[in-house]
Structure formats: C-alpha cells, structure tokens
Amino acid sequence: MKNDNIAKTYRTRFIISLIAAAFVTCLIESLLVINISRLVSVFSLENETSEIGILLYVFSAVILFSFVFFLMQRHSIRYIEELSEQMDALASGDFDHKVEIRGNDEFSQMAEHLNELGDDLKAMLEAERESEKSKNDLITNIAHDLRTPLTSIIGYLELLSGKGKAVLKDEQKEKYLNIAYTKSKRLEQLINDLFDFTKLSYGKMTMKVSYVDLVKLLEQLLEEAYPNFVDKGLSYELRTNVPSLEIAADGGLIARLFDNLIGNAIKYGADGKKVIVRVHAEPKDDIVKVKVINYGFTIDEKDLPLIFNKFYRADKARSTQTGGTGLGLAIAKDIVEIHGGSINAKSDLNGTVFTVRLKIHFDKNNETIKRA
Numbered sequence: 624m625k626n627d628n629i630a631k632t633y634r635t636r637f638i639i640s641l642i643a644a645a646f647v648t649c650l651i652e653s654l655l656v657i658n659i660s661r662l663v664s665v666f667s668l669e670n671e672t673s674e675i676g677i678l679l680y681v682f683s684a685v686i687l688f689s690f691v692f693f694l695m696q697r698h699s700i701r702y703i704e705e706l707s708e709q710m711d712a713l714a715s716g717d718f719d720h721k722v723e724i725r726g727n728d729e730f731s732q733m734a735e736h737l738n739e740l741g742d743d744l745k746a747m748l749e750a751e752r753e754s755e756k757s758k759n760d761l762i763t764n765i766a767h768d769l770r771t772p773l774t775s776i777i778g779y780l781e782l783l784s785g786k787g788k789a790v791l792k793d794e795q796k797e798k799y800l801n802i803a804y805t806k807s808k809r810l811e812q813l814i815n816d817l818f819d820f821t822k823l824s825y826g827k828m829t830m831k832v833s834y835v836d837l838v839k840l841l842e843q844l845l846e847e848a849y850p851n852f853v854d855k856g857l858s859y860e861l862r863t864n865v866p867s868l869e870i871a872a873d874g875g876l877i878a879r880l881f882d883n884l885i886g887n888a889i890k891y892g893a894d895g896k897k898v899i900v901r902v903h904a905e906p907k908d909d910i911v912k913v914k915v916i917n918y919g920f921t922i923d924e925k926d927l928p929l930i931f932n933k934f935y936r937a938d939k940a941r942s943t944q945t946g947g948t949g950l951g952l953a954i955a956k957d958i959v960e961i962h963g964g965s966i967n968a969k970s971d972l973n974g975t976v977f978t979v980r981l982k983i984h985f986d987k988n989n990e991t992i993k994r995a
Contacts, residue, residue: 702734709737718745769813772806779803813950819879820933820950820957830961832985835874837911838867841900844882848889855893863902870911871985872962880958883951884915884977892917895974906983913979922970930968931956 705722712720718741722734779799782791791799838861845859852859870877881900888898895918904911922930933953959966964981 706733706737709734709741713737713741713744718742718748769810772810772813776803776806776810779806817950820954830873830876832871832873834869835872835877836867837870837877837913837981838863838865838902840874840878841881841902841913844878844885845900848882848885851886851889852898855889857889857893857896857898859898859900861900861902863904865902865904868902868904868911868983870981870983872981876958876962877981880955880979881913881915883955884979887951887977888915888917888975891975892919894919904983909983911981911983913981915977915979916974918974920975921972922968922975924970927968927970931966 702725709720709722712718720741721738724731724734724738779802783796783799783803841861845861848859885898885900892898897918899914899916901914901916902911903914931952933950956966959979959981962981962985964979966977966979968975968977970976
C-alpha cells in the first residue's frame with residue numbers, strides 16, 4: 624500500500640508537469656499566433672509566408688514545450704544523477720557515501736534502499752572481517768590451550784618412563800603420575816568444551832525440548848556440587864519465590880548452563896564464603912529469572928562486556944590455577960540464546976551476579992534467535 628501511494632505521488636507530479644508545460648506552451652503560442660496574424664493582415668503577406676510561419680509555430684511549440692517540461696523536471700533529473708552516483712560508489716566499495724532523501728516518491732524510496740544497502744554491505748564486510756579474526760583467534764587459542772597441558776603430560780611421562788637421567792623415588796613417580804592424570808583430565812575437558820561450543824555456535828545441536836522443573840534441577844545441581852563447595856570452604860543457598868516451576872527447555876542444555884555458572888561461582892567465589900542461587904518466576908510475563916551470586920573475585924568493569932567471549936579470562940593467572948578452559952561462559956551464553964533468553968553479568972563490592980532470563984513456555988519453532 625505504501626509503495627502504491629509513493630508511485631501515485633510521482634505519477635501525479637509527472638502528469639501535472641506535463642499539463643503545466645502544455646498549458647504554458649499553448650498560452651505562449653496563442654499569443655504569438657494572434658500577434659503574427661495581425662502582422663500578416665496589416666502587411667498583406669503572401670500565403671507562402673503564412674505556411675512558413677505555421678511551420679515555425681510548430682517547431683517553436685515543440686522547443687518551448689521541451690524547455691518548460693525540462694525546467695519542471697530538472698530536480699528529478701538531478702536526483703537520478705545522484706542515485707547513479709550512489710550506485711557507482713557502492714560498486715567501488717564506498718559504503719559511507721549517502722544520497723539525501725528528498726520527497727516521497729519512487730526516487731526517494733530508491734535513495735532510502737540504496738543507503739540501507741550501503742549500510743548492510745558495510746556491516747556484512749565488517750562481520751566477515753570480524754569472523755575471520757575470530758577464526759584466527761580461535762585457532763591460536765586452541766593451539767595454545769591444547770599444547771600447554773599436552774607438553775606437561777609428555778614431560779612427566781618421559782620422566783616416568785625412565786628416559787630422563789634422574790632416578791625417581793616411588794613417591795615422586797606417584798606424584799608425577801597424578802599430575803599427568805590431572806593434566807589429561809583438563810585436556811579432555813577442553814576438547815569436550817570445544818566440541819560443545821562448536822555445535823552450539825554453528826547450529827549443529829539438536830534440541831530436545833520438554834518440560835523441566837527448574838527449581839528441582841537447581842537443587843540437584845547444587846547437591847551434586849557439594850564436594851566442590853566443601854573443598855573451597857563455601858556454603859550455598861537456593862532462594863526461590865515458587866516451590867517448583869516447570870519450563871519448556873532442553874533439560875540437558877539447561878543443566879549444562881547452570882552447572883557452568885555454579886562451577887564458575889565456586890572457582891572464583893572462594894573468598895566470599897558463600898554462593899546464592901536466586902529464582903524469581905514471573906508467570907504473567909512468561910519469564911523466569913535466575914541469579915547466580917558469589918562474593919569472591921570481582922570482575923573489572925572493562926572486562927564485563929568480554930567475559931562471554933570464547934577463551935576470554937578476566938584474571939589469566941587465576942584461571943590457570945582454577946583450571947578453566949575459557950569456554951564455560953561462552954557455552955552458557957549460547958545455550959541461553961538458543962532458548963530465546965538473555966544473560967548478563969555485573970560485578971562490584973556487593974558481589975558478582977550472573978542473571979539469566981528464560982521463557983517459561985519456550986517454543987523453538989516460533990523463536991527468532993539472534994546470534995552474534
């Protein structure tokens with residue numbers, strides 16, 4: 624309907640210009656005919672002269688009509704030239720060039736579309752560059768994170784195999800064997816995280832949506848993590864405004880999501896002595912909000928926008944000690960997004976809070992998932 628109105632606007636203006644040009648031409652020609660007729664009658668000019676005059680009238684009428692019509696259409700002609708310049712700029716890769724949007728007709732609509740096309744092409748080019756950079760960073764980080772524990776494993780195994788010159792005591796062998804085993808488990812975890820992250824990021828994960836009791840699931844995850852809480856000297860508490868809450872979700876992925884967040888809180892919350900998981904359901908808004916709060920390591924404000932990036936570690940020294948792969952929060956973000964939800968974090972002296980918002984009635988067939 625909008626396009627039809629725009630087209631009618633231009634056609635109307637074109638017809639008005641045509642009629643106006645014809646009217647002005649007829650008016651001027653009429654005046655010329657009247658005045659020249661008088662001259663012919665006064666000076667008794669020959670018929671041949673009159674015939675030549677008629678031809679001149681016709682010729683002058685065509686010239687006059689063309690001139691008047693050109694004057695009335697010169698703005699449209701100039702606009703077409705500007706649109707042509709914009710297309711040339713886009714073809715040459717100048718996506719910052721813009722054409723001014725004037726009026727409300729086909730040309731203004733074309734100008735708007737060309738400007739939008741320039742913005743889209745620029746965004747696509749930047750996204751492609753960012754994707755290439757991200758791919759290179761991913762390869763570099765994978766190589767580094769795989770090489771580090773693998774180098775240690777090889778070194779300790781060489782010592783244990785007797786290839787080194789040092790003679791090891793039984794307790795040393797046991798110690799090195801335990802270290803090699805720990806490094807192997809970390810390597811296994813990293814490979815599993817990489818596998819899951821790749822499937823989630825590139826849409827290779829098949830979702831199995833069913834109804835899951837979120838409160839019961841969080842209770843179970845906290846109980847399973849009890850030894851880790853004890854090991855770090857932490858207590859935990861689950862606070863909820865509903866005794867139970869069934870949400871539509873992939874149970875395995877949701878469990879992985881909150882297991883990652885609870886594990887992250889345990890790793891970096893040891894100084895705070897406790898971890899709180901808070902559930903607040905808003906059935907009328909079809910939203911459930913889950914907060915995982917720890918009172919330990921504070922994330923710097925400049926790091927907060929980056930913590931969900933793959934392999935990003937806010938405190939690299941501490942991450943090495945805790946054995947993190949740098950993919951846990953990136954995986955958590957992907958799981959939230961494929962469920963049509965959101966996740967954010969804030970951190971200050973009052974604690975570090977990860978807030979997850981999920982739809983209670985999630986329908987994967989009706990969701991438009993926006994991925995970075």
